Amino acid sequence: MPMSNAAVDRYRPSTVALAGLAIASLALLGCDDPDDGADPDATAATFATDPECFGVDLAVSDTDEVTCGTVTVPLDHADPEGDVLDLAVANIVGDSDGAPIVLLGGGPGEAVVETALTEPGMLDLYAADGRDVVLLDQRGAGLSTPELSCDTLADGQPETMLDLDTYLEALAACRDELVDAGVDLDAFDHGANARDVHLVREALDHDEVVLRGVSYGAHLALHAASLDPDAVSALILSSPANPSDNYVQRMPAGFQDSLDRIAEACAADERCSEQFGDLEAAIDEVVDRLADQPEEVTAAPPHGGEELTRTYTPPSFLDAVFVTLYSPDGGAFLPALVHQAREGDLDPIAGLHAMLAQEFADVPHGMNHSMLCSGEAARFDAEAARESLRWTTLEEHWFDHRTIGGAHNDAACELWDVSPSFEPTEVALASEIPTLIVTGGFDHVTPPETGERLHAELEASHLVEVPTLSHAPLEGLDGMFAGCGSSIVDDFLTDPATEPNTRCVEQVPDRDELGRWYD
Numbered sequence: 001m002p003m004s005n006a007a008v009d010r011y012r013p014s015t016v017a018l019a020g021l022a023i024a025s026l027a028l029l030g031c032d033d034p035d036d037g038a039d040p041d042a043t044a045a046t047f048a049t050d051p052e053c054f055g056v057d058l059a060v061s062d063t064d065e066v067t068c069g070t071v072t073v074p075l076d077h078a079d080p081e082g083d084v085l086d087l088a089v090a091n092i093v094g095d096s097d098g099a100p101i102v103l104l105g106g107g108p109g110e111a112v113v114e115t116a117l118t119e120p121g122m123l124d125l126y127a128a129d130g131r132d133v134v135l136l137d138q139r140g141a142g143l144s145t146p147e148l149s150c151d152t153l154a155d156g157q158p159e160t161m162l163d164l165d166t167y168l169e170a171l172a173a174c175r176d177e178l179v180d181a182g183v184d185l186d187a188f189d190h191g192a193n194a195r196d197v198h199l200v201r202e203a204l205d206h207d208e209v210v211l212r213g214v215s216y217g218a219h220l221a222l223h224a225a226s227l228d229p230d231a232v233s234a235l236i237l238s239s240p241a242n243p244s245d246n247y248v249q250r251m252p253a254g255f256q257d258s259l260d261r262i263a264e265a266c267a268a269d270e271r272c273s274e275q276f277g278d279l280e281a282a283i284d285e286v287v288d289r290l291a292d293q294p295e296e297v298t299a300a301p302p303h304g305g306e307e308l309t310r311t312y313t314p315p316s317f318l319d320a321v322f323v324t325l326y327s328p329d330g331g332a333f334l335p336a337l338v339h340q341a342r343e344g345d346l347d348p349i350a351g352l353h354a355m356l357a358q359e360f361a362d363v364p365h366g367m368n369h370s371m372l373c374s375g376e377a378a379r380f381d382a383e384a385a386r387e388s389l390r391w392t393t394l395e396e397h398w399f400d401h402r403t404i405g406g407a408h409n410d411a412a413c414e415l416w417d418v419s420p421s422f423e424p425t426e427v428a429l430a431s432e433i434p435t436l437i438v439t440g441g442f443d444h445v446t447p448p449e450t451g452e453r454l455h456a457e458l459e460a461s462h463l464v465e466v467p468t469l470s471h472a473p474l475e476g477l478d479g480m481f482a483g484c485g486s487s488i489v490d491d492f493l494t495d496p497a498t499e500p501n502t503r504c505v506e507q508v509p510d511r512d513e514l515g516r517w518y519d
Contacts, residue, residue: 045071045199047089054088054113054143059120065093066117071203073139075187077195083184088113088143089136089200092123096130098493099208099233102197103135104217104224108190108371109363111142125478126212128236128486129493134209136200138220140188140367148183148366150174164401164408171369171403172415178366188370189421190223190243197224201231210493212236214472215446219243222429222454229430234496236489238438238474239446242454244427248376251405251445253388255398258325258444258470259283261511265442265468266335271515276335280391282342283321287314287393297346301355308354312346314397320353322398322444327352328469328476331442332509332517372404373413378420380409429454434496435461436489440473441511464488464502467511481507 053068060066068090075083090113091100103126105112113135116122126133140148152173178185197220201209211221211232218240225232226243241247247254263279266272276282291314298309310316324330324337330352337349386407389395403412435458439451448465455463466473477485484504491500509516 045073045203047071047203053090053117056114056118059118060092060123067091067093068113068117070144071196071200073196073199075184077192085139085187086145087137087139087196087200088145089134089204090117091204092127092133092135094127094130094132096132098129098131099210100132100134100204100206101126101128101210101212101236102201103133104197104211104213104220105136105138105141106213106215106217107141107363107368108138108193108216108220109141109148109365109368110217111137111362113137113143125475125486128489131210131493134200134204134206136197138193138367139196140370141364146181146183147364148178148185148188148370149362149364150177150366152177153365164403164411167403168408168411168415171365171412174365175369175416183366185366185370185416186374186418186421188367189374189418190220190371191422193220193371194223194227198228198231207231208233210234210236213240214238214475216241218446223427225430225433226427229433232430232433234493235433235435236474236492237435237451237454239440239443239471240437240451240454241446242424242450244424244429244457245450245453246376246379246424247446247450248372248380248405249385250388250447250450252385252394252399254447255322255325255444256389256391256394257447258331258442259321259391259394262331262334262442265511265514268512269515271518272335275515275518276339279335279338282335282338283318284393286317286338286341287397290314290317291397295346297350299347299350299354301358302351303355305355305358308350308357310350310353312350314393315401317341317346317349318394318398320349323356324349324352325442325444325470326356326472328440328472329480329517331440331444331470332468332514335514336518369404369412369416370418373416374418374420375422376424377404377409377413379423380405382407382409429457431457431459433458433460434492436464436492436496436500437461438464438466438474438477438485438488440469440471440476441465441467442470443473445471460497462492462499464500464505466505466508468509468514468517477505477508481505 047069049069070086071089072084072086074080075085116135137144152170213221218237221235223243294311294313296311298307300307340348400407437451437455439448441448455461469476474485488500
């Protein structure tokens with residue numbers, strides 16, 4: 001039985017819930033060496049308020065409790081008297097004396113301030129335990145200036161829709177556009193980003209904060225905590241990327257392993273296996289058909305937005321599969337989506353692809369590429385990554401058509417031409433900070449093993465694995481299971497030393513009952 005549109009539409013991931021999306025079709029991420037000589041106390045940052053709140057139309061119930069403004073920080077933290085840039089910040093006052101929660105977007109490059117302030121109900125997800133919430137647009141992203149987007153790469157089209165030469169030509173034009181505008185691309189790396197977090201904290205006069213992030217936002221939270229552990233009272237990490245580990249290198253194997261887990265789960269449940277059959281065989285059938293005859297599809301995002309017309313080939317179809325896994329419930333519904341594609345109907349998966357492409361369109365390519373090409377992508381071993389793929393279909397029709405994290409990683413970073421400034425093994429995580437780690441069993445970019453390794457390394461951590469969710473599981477628990485994620489966070493913050501109450505996770509179908517998702 002094909003999956004109904006209602007099943008596809010059950011949950012629309014918000015932009016924040018989709019943090020890390022840029023990894024799918026743009027790039028992955030990196031960070032900087034915490035001991036590069038910068039003095040974190042050398043600059044006193046101040047918060048300049050903006051009564052107009054950047055001109056955004058606030059959707060929050062009490063606008064008097066929202067203070068917007070900018071924090072000016074050094075372009076280069078090692079030169080605090082040199083050039084500066086402005087970070088967009090919003091502070092939402094709660095009714096608790098607990099340490100404020102600083103929300104760190106993913107990507108890298110996700111906009112947080114405007115999204116959270118203009119989308120009704122968004123802040124309810126993050127105002128845990130009645131605390132203040134601080135929204136931060138990282139350097140180069142969102143309402144911060146300069147913002148490193150490019151006209152040449154602003155249509156949200158995945159690179160797999162273009163041949164390699166065309167994509168690299170557009171990337172080169174993007175670089176030229178930013179450099180001609182006076183942007184120092186080397187200034188946008190993860191070490192600077194992590195130091196910015198503490199300058200914002202100081203500018204808002206907070207001695208201690210809770211850092212919350214999903215995907216790259218978790219990477220940034222861990223990195224910032226390593227610079228000043230005494231200023232971080234707790235960490236809340238959803239689908240965490242680990243700054244002490246080159247997860248760009250692990251990304252191809254993560255995609256392979258995620259598909260294996262989903263296929264095994266479907267095979268273990270009669271309701272799934274009888275309806276949709278073998279996932280790998282179904283993907284191969286679609287790929288073979290599209291190799292012989294590409295198909296043009298005009299699809300509208302499930303929740304409105306501009307229709308996109310694309311010609312689906314094997315690489316672009318596999319990109320749609322990859323991107324679907326960024327939706328928290330994408331792995332659970334993937335067998336049905338692929339089954340419909342095998343039956344000749346690409347519209348459901350193309351609709352989700354179109355929706356997620358709208359999120360990609362807002363990611364600043366310049367910030368994204370500077371951060372990752374100065375970090376993990378600069379140390380990516382394409383041949384080792386290729387060897388981690390056991391499935392020829394993924395190797396030939398996905399890996400061989402990708403830049404960052406794929407066969408053409410080096411070509412993209414050589415073109416972007418920023419200096420490598422980070423070695424993951426040099427980040428010493430702050431192991432004694434109370435930490436909540438939430439992972440998705442079907443996550444393809446930050447797989448559950450990443451959370452397990454972090455849990456083993458962080459002495460005061462609690463690990464929650466949600467078996468059949470994919471990326472951004474903590475946010476997915478709120479969107480689909482009646483505030484389950486928020487209840488876990490509240491319980492954790494009430495007593496970080498005690499395992500939080502996670503009984504609500506039992507609502508999520510386990511791997512041997514995947515068919516419950518289709519009930």
